[in-house]
Amino acid sequence: MISFTITKRSKKSRARLGILKTPHGTVQTPAFVPVATQAAVKALTSEQVMRTKTQILISNTFHLHIRPGEKVVKAGGGIQKFMNLQKPFMTDSGGFQVFSLGFGKDFGMGKILSQKQKQNTSIQVGQQPKLLKITEDGVLFRAYTDGREMFLGPKESIAIQQALGADIILAFDECTSPIADHEYTQRSLEKTHRWAKVCLKAKTSDQALYGIVQGGKFKDLRIESAQFIGGLPFDGFAIGGEFGDNKAIMSKMLRWTIPELPDEKPRHLLGIGYLEDMPKIIAEGVDTFDCIVPTHYARRGVAFTSRGELELSKQKFLNDRAPIDRNCGCEVCQGGYTRSYLTHLLRAKEIAPLTLITIHNLFFFNTYVERLRAAIAQGKL
Numbered sequence: 001m002i003s004f005t006i007t008k009r010s011k012k013s014r015a016r017l018g019i020l021k022t023p024h025g026t027v028q029t030p031a032f033v034p035v036a037t038q039a040a041v042k043a044l045t046s047e048q049v050m051r052t053k054t055q056i057l058i059s060n061t062f063h064l065h066i067r068p069g070e071k072v073v074k075a076g077g078g079i080q081k082f083m084n085l086q087k088p089f090m091t092d093s094g095g096f097q098v099f100s101l102g103f104g105k106d107f108g109m110g111k112i113l114s115q116k117q118k119q120n121t122s123i124q125v126g127q128q129p130k131l132l133k134i135t136e137d138g139v140l141f142r143a144y145t146d147g148r149e150m151f152l153g154p155k156e157s158i159a160i161q162q163a164l165g166a167d168i169i170l171a172f173d174e175c176t177s178p179i180a181d182h183e184y185t186q187r188s189l190e191k192t193h194r195w196a197k198v199c200l201k202a203k204t205s206d207q208a209l210y211g212i213v214q215g216g217k218f219k220d221l222r223i224e225s226a227q228f229i230g231g232l233p234f235d236g237f238a239i240g241g242e243f244g245d246n247k248a249i250m251s252k253m254l255r256w257t258i259p260e261l262p263d264e265k266p267r268h269l270l271g272i273g274y275l276e277d278m279p280k281i282i283a284e285g286v287d288t289f290d291c292i293v294p295t296h297y298a299r300r301g302v303a304f305t306s307r308g309e310l311e312l313s314k315q316k317f318l319n320d321r322a323p324i325d326r327n328c329g330c331e332v333c334q335g336g337y338t339r340s341y342l343t344h345l346l347r348a349k350e351i352a353p354l355t356l357i358t359i360h361n362l363f364f365f366n367t368y369v370e371r372l373r374a375a376i377a378q379g380k381l
């Protein structure tokens with residue numbers, strides 16, 4: 001079980017400071033939640049994760065179900081013991097990934113969407129994606145590893161998440177594409193709401209279960225979903241949805257949704273967390289949020305700094321003997337690593353810089369949110 005205590009509310013915005021207690025530790029909120037998709041923060045050991053100010057992580061039900069299978073994780077003592085990482089954990093429901101295999105693949109959608117992927121097309125009722133079959137009870141799909149047929153629905157998702165053993169688990173939902181029309185989104189929402197009740201009934205563990213609010217880009221559906229899901233006895237609430245690069249809709253969507261949710265329970269925003277998003281989503285009342293940005297960009301040689309992003313694979317850094325960021329307290333910046341050396345390693349296709357930049361980026365993101373918490377404490381946010 002978890003407990004959530006709000007310690008301060010902003011007078012300027014909906015931002016709040018909170019303490020989220022879980023069986024594996026305490027999280028100061030608002031908090032950034034790094035992604036450990038396949039029971040690993042890519043490129044890092046668990047000890048290295050511990051040194052990045054990371055408070056809580058999110059792992060992936062869909063991927064862990066396919067490989068190695070939840071039985072292996074359970075036999076290993078649950079996600080924390082399996083990973084040798086004693087930190088609070090969340091698992092997502094697998095809904096996002098399984099649906100990404102569908103319309104997401106067909107239309108080139110993703111959480112991180114480029115301008116050129118935008119298309120003037122829409123998804124309508126009755127339409128089925130090419131690679132999977134959506135039914136009333138869940139989704140039939142083929143594993144990307146060996147092509148075997150698999151089924152994931154609310155009951156299956158909860159059973160898998162119970163075996164994985166995270167502190168916080170998520171209800172199974174359909175994450176609709178930003179190009180789905182109103183009618184498709186409405187029908188999908190009715191299914192997500194039905195599945196929410198199935199998830200509540202299916203859970204037998206003492207893990208915390210968060211309901212998920214959907215409704216796409218439509219105000220009426222967002223409000224309806226927040227009221228419906230907010231009225232069910234969940235321990236917290238996650239807000240889902242894909243917005244592509246439409247940040248304006250994301251802020252509006254939070255303004256429609258959050259006032260409808262029970263104030264005393266924690267709220268998680270799924271898959272959003274560019275640095276520039278953070279003050280905005282926190283001001284709307286989001287307590288935790290996960291995003292692959294710091295780890296994903298690190299593996300492409302991009303470091304985040306107090307003066308913007310650095311593409312460290314560029315030749316111009318080869319003679320730059322400064323650390324990634326002079327103002328950063330991470331072990332990479334403080335430990336004597338130079339931009340010059342990291343650039344050389346990246347250009348030589350070595351593995352080490354991916355680890356070093358990931359450590360820096362995670363530390364940088366967590367420190368950034370720490371400052372936003374201080375800003376709330378000081379009445380500035």
Ligand SMILES: [Zn+2]
Binds near residue numbers: 331332333360363
């Ligand atoms: Zn650093």
